[in-house]
Amino acid sequence: MKNSVFPKPDSPWPKLRSYPLHLFLFLVTLFTTTWAGAEWAGKTMVITTGSELMLFLKAGLPYSLSLLGFLTVHEFGHFFTAMRHRLRATLPYYIPIPPFPNFLNIGTMGAVIRIKEPISSTRILFDTGSAGPLAGFTVALGLLVYGFLMLPPAPYITPVATLPSPHGTLVFGKNLLFVLLESFFSSKAVPPMTELYRYPFLFTGWLACFVTALNLLPVGQLDGGHVIYAMFGDAGHRKIANGFLIAIIILGLPSFAVELAGIFLPSLTLPIPESVLRHSWPGWIVWAFILKQFIGTRHPAVSVRQRLSMGRTIAGWLCIALFVLTFTPMPFDIL
Template structure:
């Protein structure tokens, strides 16, 4: 997503191509490393050849994820070029996989807008371009992943113990399960792929995992709050008053969505002996992370969008694009994205 904060530069400089390239290469390395770990073949350290061979297994994930991030950010960038607004190329943010952190190898990417956006049309175009472009890649990754699933018994290479159990067992305790969004459910019904893994094994399948992450990131960017991409779209479509009302309603919604599991987690920290009613049902309908997101969004982004140009309504074509973005948000929003079962 772009950073819309603005500081008047003392002087203009050329693009720092070496820095952008270095960050891209570093992020390629860290996402490849993370991809190998998530796929189930962590890089071996016994020999350089073994390390390189196992690292290659992470390339499908890293290239897929970087394709999504790159297309998303360049969607924003080319929109700034169209409106002749000075902006940087994408800054990729590498994150090495750490033992204590479930890292995907990156914190994402960002472009920086170097001058104020004085047109509501320009604000809309820049805000909408990234999610639309990135969603196309995420959708393509999911479709490709569904259509090119490996043989069902390939999971035994990662979990040889499953063969002795006669197949993939119910989720073991303390297992990470990814949640389904509407798009995932629809594609699952339409394509009806054979050998589709359960959601607690999905991260072993790089194209599906990268496509799922692309949807998750798209939905986060399209949250209709503050100066997120979704906030810009809502502001441009419905004006400042409409933006503020929708932002407040959505913050209330995710607060309600996250409250049950958040309260349960706090009670368990206070006294582990406290019995939580229907814990399995609770983790399937509520994610405590939404409470943290609601706090961050309210505290740092707020519910008021700064004035950007006149209040002249958008054209019919742009309004249609805005409603398409709203539909994409509905399709990609995951009420419970992560759960430990």
């Protein structure tokens, strides 16, 4: 969510003239995510007839509809909460990404709504910030559970040719929720994380968890930042945000140092244990830079400071628990 200042209107609902743009972006994103889903399913974009195009797109629909379903529920969680508090807000802007060769393509950069006026109180801030992750997580959990339930029998889950890549084999990391569900469905044969993309509901459930965790990072004006600011105030938010920034730098530094050494000093072997590298992702250094330089770790003050109700406090701790469940220390790796 992004805030910008506009006079408060009599009706907070978006103007009808803006609807075509949002619909257009949704349809384009539906196409790009369907294309991405078909490629994850092993299809190639070599189309000579209309029937081949339909088969190609049909292969990608389970992925695209699942992922867009999650994004839509998440963003409309924010939107309808903003409407309830009579905040002027836009409908979701979906962000499509066309497929690029040799690129981790999921077909979209997500979706975002803009709240076009200052949020006046901590209760409203908390409600609008927490509504998206809480709503979206229900879809993420549903996708994972359904994905586990729909896994084929063990003889059909066998390692096959891995996703082609000139750089190696892509591996998806496990978050705590995935580990718990994997244990709960222990009677099922679970595919290796190198082949998660072959099971669109499990894959999109994993992606939905990853996006939920990114939104719940307790920094700046991210959803998690709104929740932490409303719960613990400016001083508490500042300490938690800075502490988290230090934590992900520590988490990413070992593998980042190895990557840099491999580029600039290929003959140098750093004495970092393999057990440490297995839990370190260099991307966290990039995220720390983005959070510090572009998103910002500080949260702007609200004009009315209110004590949160018991229900909101419980919901806040639930958001923190969801962050712990969905956070993946090492989301991606290349073998």
